[in-house]
Amino acid sequence: MTARHEEIADELRKAIDREEYTVGSRLPAETDLAAQYGVSRGTVRQAVAALTAEGLIGSRQGARRVVLASRRSQSFAELRSFAEWARAMEREATGHVVExxxxxxxxxxxxxxxxxxxxxxLHVLRVRGLxxxxxxxxxTVYADWISPAVEAIEPDCPSVTQRLYDDTGLVFAYGEHVIDAVAAGAxxxxxxxxxxxSPLLRVRRVTTTREGRPVEWSDDRYRSDAVSFSVHNSIGNNALARKTAE
Amino acid sequence: MTARHEEIADELRKAIDREEYTVGSRLPAETDLAAQYGVSRGTVRQAVAALTAEGLIGSRQGARRVVLASRRSQSFAELRSFAEWARAMEREATGHVVExxxxxxxxxxxxxxxxxxxxxxLHVLRVRGLxxxxxxxxxTVYADWISPAVEAIEPDCPSVTQRLYDDTGLVFAYGEHVIDAVAAGAxxxxxxxxxxxSPLLRVRRVTTTREGRPVEWSDDRYRSDAVSFSVHNSIGNNALARKTAE
DNA sequence: GAGGCCAACTTGTTCAGACAAGTTCTCCGC
DNA sequence: GCGGAGAACTTGTCTGAACAAGTTGGCCTC
Structure with missing residues (x-):
């Protein structure tokens, strides 16, 4: 039972992926799309707003929307969970607890x-691989109220996020990520x-529940020859921010 | 003449900043806010949607909205322009062209x-400082059609973005940023x-106009002891994506 | 006191209409 | 052929209404 505007957003994404609308071409007008899908203009606007936020299409008042890119960025699920991400790339996620x-x-x-x-x-040091x-x-440091559930997980579990959801129903909903570079220690x-x-890409992050309650915070260090991050920004949607030290 | 929903978003941001609504507390219901500002519920929803995207407040169907953080992330203007960013921190931006x-x-x-x-x-190598x-x-590499305007700028201009806007009316509207870490070369x-x-934080970015036309692309290397990046994410708003090499 | 159920509340979704503001294209005059 | 004025088109903003879906708190029972 997904919302109609999400279904429409999905269909538009697929149409762009299929090159039914090619990069650089113009999307049909809102009123045309509304008629085509049999919904009101407001519903179409919600759908195209999602694609705009993803950077797939550009929007200017007065002019028709333009297709900017064809590949959409990952879902939040893929960002939250290392295993989800690996699966989306059809690679195998491994992992084991060191301490x-x-x-x-x-x-x-x-x-x-x-x-x-x-x-x-609970402090946990994990190595994860592709x-x-x-x-x-x-x-990672886990809050006391979730620590017992984390402790119960076997050391080489490939997806901790999935296990916590299955065991406790916990959903990671918000995340704040601070990114910098550090030299690898011993x-x-x-x-x-x-x-x-060697240079490492460090991501310090805090994850919270839907209620805004912090669950864990973590210092993640990626091999910079293997992994990078990408952020899409636009006027009106500025997720990325620069920060000075300290 | 800014839109009413932007004004309301701004007032809410300020109220959160003033701790009129403290972190962890609940925002008034949409209908109350609508009555308070004398607008319809739809307009209030546009305003709170902006704050949700910024990560300031959390939202769950059925429950009142919760204040998650008090400091809002930067505007896109501050991300696009080094000088704007410096000014927002009340520090002086310097810069000069090396090649x-x-x-x-x-x-x-x-x-x-x-x-x-x-x-x-046009290839330009610039050093920028705080x-x-x-x-x-x-x-940075500039597209041919903007290169003459860039060439005309004096070598130690603190804000290239501002100069290009003043001279040609060009607005940077979208940006794709790929972040990784590299070791400093000679x-x-x-x-x-x-x-x-030494480890450096590298950001490779492409900036485009509102029409989706690429203006410049750049390899930016930050001293990782001085600058970091932060990204806020949530379900339904995933600007950050992990990528594997090549 | 503990637990469960229900009512009140709140956000999510959708509709239909109206006007404002910006863009695009055509046609006309020079 | 070129440029300008204007019409047609398109997105942005806002309203008011209705119902669906989820949460919260209180009351009642055991």
Whole structure:
């Protein structure tokens, strides 16, 4: 039972993918699309707004919408879950836990997870790979209320996100990602199979539930020769921001 | 004459900033806000949709909206323009051109800028700094039709974006950013005043006009001790995507 | 006191109509 | 052929209404 505007957005995406509407060409006018799909103009507007936010089409008042690109970016599901991402690329996700222990929450843990200081929180260090080759080191801290469920997961589970959803119904809904570059330390280098001081792409992120409650925060380090990130921005949709240190 | 829904979004942002609505608290219901501002519910929905996209508030059907964060991310203007960004932080943007020359477009240039191969395109290498300290190296290629306007700009102009707008009315409307990490090469190290092999945050981006016409593409390298990027994501708004190499 | 059920509340979706503001194209005059 | 004025078209904004779907809190029972 998906909403009609989502169905229409999906059909438009597929039509663009099929090159029914080629890059550079113009989309039919809203009123035409509305008639074609048998819905009101407002519903069509919701559909095309989604494609605009994804960067697939461009929009200017007065002129017909233009197709800008043909490949859409990933779904949030693919970003949240390493395993989902691997599956979308038809590669095999691997992973295993290197270290796992409870520690009292530091001041930083307490702020990020909105918990009292010294609450015992679960620290997990995981190595994750694509087709057996390690590409990512995850140092994650889980909030106390989800830690038992995380502890119960076997060490080489390929998809922690999926397991937590199956076991507890938990859905990761929002995420804040801070991206920078660091040189690989001794432990990083050994676990990822690279030389020390190699550049790594670091993503520090906090994930929260739909209610806005923080679940985990993590320091993820990617081999920069294997993985990169891409962000699409436009006027009126600015997800990416530059920040200065400290 | 800004749209009413933008005004309302702005007032809500300010109210959150003033902690009139604190983080974790609930926003008034749509109908209450509509009555308060004397507009229809649809207009309020447009306003809160903007804040949701920015990650300021969370939204779930049936429950009142929750304030998730208090600091909003930057405007697209600040991301597009180094000078705008510096000004928003109340720091001084500096910059100067190190090299500038026309070269025939390579196959890559031609694809990215949607030009015929071998068209002469303008390559510019700029160093940019905050309060005099260099933080960014920009290697930019401009499309042939904008190159003359770029060439006319003095070498130490602090805001190229602003100058191009003033001179030609050009507006940067869309951008695709690919982020990864690289080790500083000899030239990078010398111009940024760091050691060779230091990790740098690299952003390769293409900027286009409102019509979807590519204007420039650039390889930007940031000192990772000075600058980082942040992205806010949520279900239904996934600007960030992971990519594998090549 | 604990648990379950229901009513009130709130957001999500959709419709139909109206006007404003910007673009595109055609036709006309020079 | 060229340029300008204007008509036709298209997206942006806003309204008011209705129902669907999900959440919350209170009341009632055990």
């Amino acid at each position: 796992q222990e409870y520690r009292p929450a530091t001041a930083e843990d307490a702020v990020r997870l909105q918990l009292p200081e010294k609450t015992p929180v 087709d057996g080759e390690p590409v990512l080191l995850e140092r 432990q990083d280098a050994e676990l990822l199979g690279i030389r020390r001081t | 500038q020359e026309y070269r025939p477009a390579t196959a890559e240039d031609a694809v990215r800028l949607q030009l015929p191969e071998k068209t002469p395109v 309060d005099g300290e260099p933080v960014l190296l920009e290697r 030239q990078d190290a010398e111009l940024l005043g760091i050691r060779r092999t």
